[in-house]
Amino acid sequence: MSGICGICNAPGSSTEPRLASMLASLAQPGELGTDSVVAKSARLGVATHWDFQRACGQDGLLIAADAEIFNKKELVSLLGLGNFASANPSSAELVAALYRKYGTDFVKQLEGAFSIAIWDEQNRRLVLVTDGLGISALYWKLENNTLLFASRSGAVRAGMQTETDVNSDAVMQYLIFSVVSAPLSIYKGIDRLPPGQLLVWENGKIVKTQFWDVEYADGRWNSPDECAAAVRDGIRSAVFRTANDLDPSVVGAYLSGGTDSSSVVAFLNEWHAPAKSFTIFFDEGQYSEIEFARTTARHFKVQHFEQCLRPQDAFEIVTRLNRYYDEPFANSSAIGGYYCARMAKENGVTTLLAGDGGDELFGGNERYATDKRFSLYHTIPKGLRTAIVEPLVALLGASEGKLGLPGKYIRRANIPNPRRIYSYGLFLTEAPEGIFEPAFLEHSPPQEWMDIAQGHFDKGENRSELNRILYMDLKMTLADNDLRKVMGTAEMAGVRARFPLLDRQLVELSAKIPAKWKLKGFEKRFIFKQAMKGILPTKILKKKKHGFGVPVSLWLLEDRRLESLMNDVMSDAKTRQRGIFQPQFIDSVLKKHRSEDRKNFGELIWYMLMLELWHREHFERKREPAFAD
Numbered sequence: 001m002s003g004i005c006g007i008c009n010a011p012g013s014s015t016e017p018r019l020a021s022m023l024a025s026l027a028q029p030g031e032l033g034t035d036s037v038v039a040k041s042a043r044l045g046v047a048t049h050w051d052f053q054r055a056c057g058q059d060g061l062l063i064a065a066d067a068e069i070f071n072k073k074e075l076v077s078l079l080g081l082g083n084f085a086s087a088n089p090s091s092a093e094l095v096a097a098l099y100r101k102y103g104t105d106f107v108k109q110l111e112g113a114f115s116i117a118i119w120d121e122q123n124r125r126l127v128l129v130t131d132g133l134g135i136s137a138l139y140w141k142l143e144n145n146t147l148l149f150a151s152r153s154g155a156v157r158a159g160m161q162t163e164t165d166v167n168s169d170a171v172m173q174y175l176i177f178s179v180v181s182a183p184l185s186i187y188k189g190i191d192r193l194p195p196g197q198l199l200v201w202e203n204g205k206i207v208k209t210q211f212w213d214v215e216y217a218d219g220r221w222n223s224p225d226e227c228a229a230a231v232r233d234g235i236r237s238a239v240f241r242t243a244n245d246l247d248p249s250v251v252g253a254y255l256s257g258g259t260d261s262s263s264v265v266a267f268l269n270e271w272h273a274p275a276k277s278f279t280i281f282f283d284e285g286q287y288s289e290i291e292f293a294r295t296t297a298r299h300f301k302v303q304h305f306e307q308c309l310r311p312q313d314a315f316e317i318v319t320r321l322n323r324y325y326d327e328p329f330a331n332s333s334a335i336g337g338y339y340c341a342r343m344a345k346e347n348g349v350t351t352l353l354a355g356d357g358g359d360e361l362f363g364g365n366e367r368y369a370t371d372k373r374f375s376l377y378h379t380i381p382k383g384l385r386t387a388i389v390e391p392l393v394a395l396l397g398a399s400e401g402k403l404g405l406p407g408k409y410i411r412r413a414n415i416p417n418p419r420r421i422y423s424y425g426l427f428l429t430e431a432p433e434g435i436f437e438p439a440f441l442e443h444s445p446p447q448e449w450m451d452i453a454q455g456h457f458d459k460g461e462n463r464s465e466l467n468r469i470l471y472m473d474l475k476m477t478l479a480d481n482d483l484r485k486v487m488g489t490a491e492m493a494g495v496r497a498r499f500p501l502l503d504r505q506l507v508e509l510s511a512k513i514p515a516k517w518k519l520k521g522f523e524k525r526f527i528f529k530q531a532m533k534g535i536l537p538t539k540i541l542k543k544k545k546h547g548f549g550v551p552v553s554l555w556l557l558e559d560r561r562l563e564s565l566m567n568d569v570m571s572d573a574k575t576r577q578r579g580i581f582q583p584q585f586i587d588s589v590l591k592k593h594r595s596e597d598r599k600n601f602g603e604l605i606w607y608m609l610m611l612e613l614w615h616r617e618h619f620e621r622k623r624e625p626a627f628a629d
Contacts, residue, residue, distance in 0.1 A: 001324070001491060002026055002049035003151025004064035004138075006117050007159055008042040008126045008201070015043040018159045022148070023047050025155035025326070028491075037062045042119040042126070050496055056092040060121040061099065066136055066151060067091035067114035068498075070241060075109060099127075107198055107211050111504055115193075117149055125202040132212040133357075133502045134182070134195030134479025135487065141190045147201050153185040153192070154326035154618060164188050166619060168443035171328070171580065173452065175427055175607055178330040179481045181452045186327040186614075195479050212504075214474060216460065216467045219512030224520075227513060228530035231362075234510075235531065238503035239267035242353060252276035252349040254340055254486075255304070257292025259364070259525065260355030262540050263532055264500055268353060269300045278344045278352070279306040280336045284551045292543055299537045307343050309336060311559030314552060318565070318613075324492050325484075328614040330607040332552045334485045341493035350495050356482050357501035360473045361510035362528040363518035366544070368466060371421050372519060375465060377413035417465065418457040418472055419450055426604060435585045452476070464515040553602020557594065566590075566609060575612045 005022040007015045015038075023034045026047035036045040037057035044064040046055040052068045069075070069091055076082070079097050081089065089097065091114075098106035099118055104127055107116070113135035118127040128149055130138045139156045140149040150156045157164060164187045173181040182192040193199055196212040221227040243251055253265045255277035269275040277297055281290035290306065297304035314335050321334055344352050359365045380389065393406045415423050422428055427435065432446045456472040463471065483499070490497040500506075513527050520526035529541050556566050569575055570590060576583045586608070593601035 001152055001326075001488065002028065002047045002053055003066045003136075003155075004044070004046050004053070004055075004115060004117055005150035005155050005159070006042065006044035006062075006064055006119070006148070008119055008147045008149075009124070009145060018161075019043045019045050022150055022155045022159040025158040026150065026152060028324075037064070039119060039121045041124070042121070044117055044119060049491065052091045054090040054092040056090065056096060058093070058096045059100075061096050062117075062119040062121070063092040063096050063099075064117045065090075065092040065095050065114065067095065067110070067112065067116055068496075069094065069110055069112040069114065070245070070503075071109075071111040072245075078109070104198060104200060105211075113498075115151060123202060125200060128193060128199040128201075129211070130193050130195060130197065132196035132214075132504065133483075133499075133507065134475070135483055135499060135502065137484070138193045139185055139190055140193065140199065142201075142206070143189075145204070152326050153187055153190050156185075156190050157187055164190065166615075168440055169448065171440075171611070172427075172444045172449050174328045174330065174611065176422065176425060176449060177453075177476060177481065178607060179484060180327050181476055181480050184452070195475065214471060214507060214511050216463050216471070216511045218514045219509075224517050224527060224530060227517060228527050228533075230509065231513070231527055232531035232535070234506045235263055235501070236267045236270070238506040239264060239353070239500040240271055241503055241505075242498050242500040243268060243271050246351055248272035250348060250350045251353070252278055252344050252347075252351075253353040254337075254355065255279045255293045255296060256355070257289040257294075257296060257540065258355070258543065259528065259532065259536065259540060260358030260501060262292075262296040262355075262536050263358070263528075264353050264355045265296055265302060266300055266532075266535050267500075269302055273301070275300070275302045276344070276347070276349055277302045277304050278340050278347075278349075279304070280309050280340045280343075281306060282309055282551055284554060289543075292540060295537055295539050305343055305347055307339060309339055309550070311555040311562055313339060314550070314555055315559065315561045315565070318562075320492070321489075322610060322613045322617050324488060325614075326618050328611045329484065329488075330610045331481055331485045332550045332603070332606055334489050335550045335552070337485055337489035338492055341490045341495050341497075345494045352490060352495055352497050354486050354497050354499050355501060356486055356499055357474075357478060357507075358525070358528065360470055360478050361501060361507060362513070362525040363466060363470065363515075364525040364528065365473070366524065367421055368469065368519055369522040369524055371417070371469065372466070372522060374409070374413040374420060377410065417469065418453045421469060422450070422453070426600075435581065437579050437582055440580050466515040466519055467511075470518075552606050553593075553599045556602050556605060557598065566605060569609055569612055570605070572612075574616075578612065578615065580611075581608065 003026050007018055023045045032048040034047050035055045037055045039062050044055055044062045046053050046064050053066045055064045095116055098109055107129050113131050115130045115136035115138040128138055130136050139153045141156050143160055148156050148159045167188045170180045170184040170186045180186050182194045185192050196210055198209050198211045200207045253268050255261045255265055265275055265277050279293040281288040317335055317338055393410055396403045398404050398407055432441055456475045457468050486497045517527045556562050570586055589601055589604055593605055
C-alpha cells in the first residue's frame, strides 16, 4: 500500500533512516517514487502511487497528504487561488492553504477519501485526520515523546526504536469479524485513527475530536414515493460527482449483479455510454451470480467483461494477499476483488467505481430482516413473556426437532444486540475454554470481545435499533473490512477504487430515511428499490443478496494444492504452539470441515490459516515491500 508516514518531535539526526524504513514498508512496484519534507523536529514522507499522494513544505508547515479530493475546484475558488486551470494545486498544497485559513477546521471543507498529516513547526503541533467513512487509513504510535504515524501499521512498526508484540485483543477481533477493528491494530500500542476523527498532538497532549459522523434523524417526506425520488436523484448525483473529474475512457465499475453495483453501472452509463463493467464468477453454481450481472449488462448495453475463477486462481494469489495486507485479513472475497480489478487493468481501466455501502446505508443485508424477527418477541409485554410464554415453551423441552424451535427462538431473542446479530459465529457460541489456550484468554478475556461493537451500537441512544445496527456496520463491516478489501485489491492490481454510494451528501440523505422505510416489514432496502424501479431490471430488484463470495470452503478440499497448504500449515508444530488455539480444537475443525458443514467450517479454517500465514510473513521476519503486477 502506498501512503503517508512521519516522525515528529524526534532528534533530526535519527529521523532519516527511520523514515526510510517506514517508506520502504509502504512501497510497492509501480509507484511514482517517494518524497519527504523536513523541519527541525519532524520528517514527513509519502510513498506515491497516485497523483493525489503528495508532500509539501510551506512557511513552517509540513504536509503529507493521501487525499483524493472531489471538491477541489470549489476549494480553489473558495481560497481565492485564481482560475482552477491555471492554479491547480496538489492535494498537499491545497491542504496547506486550507489549514492557514481555517486551522484544524480545514477538514470540514473536504469531500473525498483522504488521510492527512500536518506538522505545524511554529506551534509544534501535529494534526492527523482521515475521511469520515474510513476509506483511507492512518495508524499512530507515541513512543518516548515521539509520535510516529503511517498508512500501515507495519510502517509504524518499521520506524519504532523498540519492538512490539501481537495484540491479543486485535487477534480476537479478527477472528470474530475477519479483520482487526479500529481503533486497534494488530500490534500492541499502535492504534488506528477511526473514521472522521481528528487527532491533535500539541504540548505533549493528544486531543481527539470527531469532525464528522453519520447523524440519524427522519426527514420530512410526505410519502415513501417522495423519499424514493430524493434517493434516486441522490444516487445519480453521487455517481456523477464521483466520476466527474475522470477520463471516461479509463473508468469502469465492479458488477456483482446486485442492486448496488447495478445502480452504479446504470448511472455511470448515463454519465458516459457505453460504460465498462467487470464481473468474476465461479463454476460452483451456489456461489455464482453471473446471470444477474449479465442481465444488468444487457439491459444497459454496457461493454461487459467477465472471468471465471477456479481453485488455482486462489492458490496463486493467497501468498500475495497475505503479503500485501500487513494485518490479518480473512475476507475471502478479496480473491474475487483482486482478479476483477486486474481484469479491468488489463482492459485499460485505471479507476473502478464500487457499490460498497448500499447495505449499510439502506438496510440491504439479510441479517437485518432476520434480526427483526427476533426483535418482534420483545413487543410482547415483559410480564406476559416471563410469566406465561416462556414457562409454557419450557414444557416443550429442548429437543432438536420442531418442538424445540420455540425455545431456540426465545433463547436467541433474549440475547441483546449487538451480540445477538453476531451470535451465529462459533467463537461467540462455543465455550472459549475449549477453543483457546488459557494464556490467550488471560490477555483477551471473553467479556471484552464485543466492547468495540457495543460502543458503536450504543452511540446515539435515541436511534432505532435498525439504525444502531446500520451505524455499527458502517464502522466495522464497511470501514474496517469491505473498504480495506476493495481499496487493497484494487491497488494490488494497479487501479484505484472510488465509492459513489459513500458520497457524503448521499450518506447524509440516507440517514434521514425513516427506519420503517429502509426495512418495510421484512423487505430489505425498500426505499432503495422504490428509487430504482423503472431503472433497474425487475429481476435485479427482486434478487437475493449475494455479492462477490468466493467458494474457498469447497476449494480447500477439492484442490490438491490448497488442501496441501491447509494441511501443512494447520498440522505444523509452529501453528499448534502459537499460543492461540488448543491443538484438539484445530483437529476438531479440520474433521468437521471434511465430514459435516463444509461452508462454515471451511470459512473458519480460512480465518485460522490466514492468521498463521500472517504471523510467518509479517511478525516473525522483517517485512518485505508489498508488490503487485
